[in-house]
Amino acid sequence: MNTSERILMQLKMRGPQTAQALAAQLDLTSMGVRRHLETALEKGLVAYEDSGGKVGRPVRRWGLSQAGQARYPDRHAELTVDLIGQVQTLFGPAAMERLIVAREQTSEALYRSRLDEVGAAAPLDARVAALAAVRDEEGYMAEAQPQPDGSVLLIENHCPICAAARMCQDFCRSELDVFARVLGPTVKVIRIEHQLHGARRCAYAVSTAE
Numbered sequence: 001m002n003t004s005e006r007i008l009m010q011l012k013m014r015g016p017q018t019a020q021a022l023a024a025q026l027d028l029t030s031m032g033v034r035r036h037l038e039t040a041l042e043k044g045l046v047a048y049e050d051s052g053g054k055v056g057r058p059v060r061r062w063g064l065s066q067a068g069q070a071r072y073p074d075r076h077a078e079l080t081v082d083l084i085g086q087v088q089t090l091f092g093p094a095a096m097e098r099l100i101v102a103r104e105q106t107s108e109a110l111y112r113s114r115l116d117e118v119g120a121a122a123p124l125d126a127r128v129a130a131l132a133a134v135r136d137e138e139g140y141m142a143e144a145q146p147q148p149d150g151s152v153l154l155i156e157n158h159c160p161i162c163a164a165a166r167m168c169q170d171f172c173r174s175e176l177d178v179f180a181r182v183l184g185p186t187v188k189v190i191r192i193e194h195q196l197h198g199a200r201r202c203a204y205a206v207s208t209a210e
Contacts, residue, residue, distance in 0.1 A: 004039065007036050008040065008046075012141065012157055012158065013143075015200050015201075016061040044067045045067055047062070047063060047064075049061055072141075072158050097170070100171060110134065111134060114131070114134045115130050115131060124187065128152040131183070138160065139158065139160035142157070155202075176191055176204075183206065185209070189204050189206050192204065
C-alpha cells in the first residue's frame with residue numbers, strides 16, 4: 001500500500017484528522033502528508049473543514065469525500081438490492097425473513113467456531129477481539145478497543161453490505177442478535193453508533209451483564 005493509500009485508509013478507519021495527526025500516526029512528515037492530501041483533494045477524494053484553534057489559528061481537519069468513501073464499496077450492492085427486491089416481490093416478507101435467518105445461522109456458526117478457539121473462559125477483550133478479527137475478514141474493517149472500565153468497543157469502520165441493510169434493516173437487527181448470542185448470556189451488547197442513522201461507522205459497546 002503506497003503512502004497515499006495509507007493516508008486514505010487512516011481517514012477511513014479513524015475519521016477526520018489534521019495533517020499533523022496523520023503524520024504522527026503514519027510516521028511521516030506533516031509537509032509530506034499535506035502534499036498527498038492536496039493531491040487527493042484535486043482528485044476529489046478528500047475534503048476539509050477549518051475550525052477555530054489556539055490563539056485564533058484555524059485547525060484544518062481532513063476527511064474522505066463521498067468519492068473517497070466510494071473507494072471502499074458495498075460488495076455487489078446493485079445486484080444485492082435487486083435480488084432482495086425480487087425475493088420480496090416474488091415470495092413475500094416471510095421468504096425474506098427465512099433468508100435472513102439462514103444467513104444468521106451461517107454467521108453464528110462461523111463466529112462460534114472462532115470464539116471457541118480462544119475459549120469461553122477467555123477475558124472479554126480476547127473474545128471481542130476474536131469476533132472483530134472474523135468481521136474484519138468479512139470486510140467490515142473491524143477492531144476491538146478495550147476501555148478503562150473493562151468494557152470493549154467493537155468498531156466496524158466499513159459496512160460491505162450497506163446497500164442491502166438500507167433496503168432491509170433486519171440485516172442489522174440480525175447481526176446485533178448474533179453478536180449477543182455468540183458472546184454469551186453474561187455479556188451485554190449495545191449498538192451505540194450506526195451508519196444507517198448517519199454515523200461514520202457502526203460501533204458496539206460490549207460489557208459484562210449486571
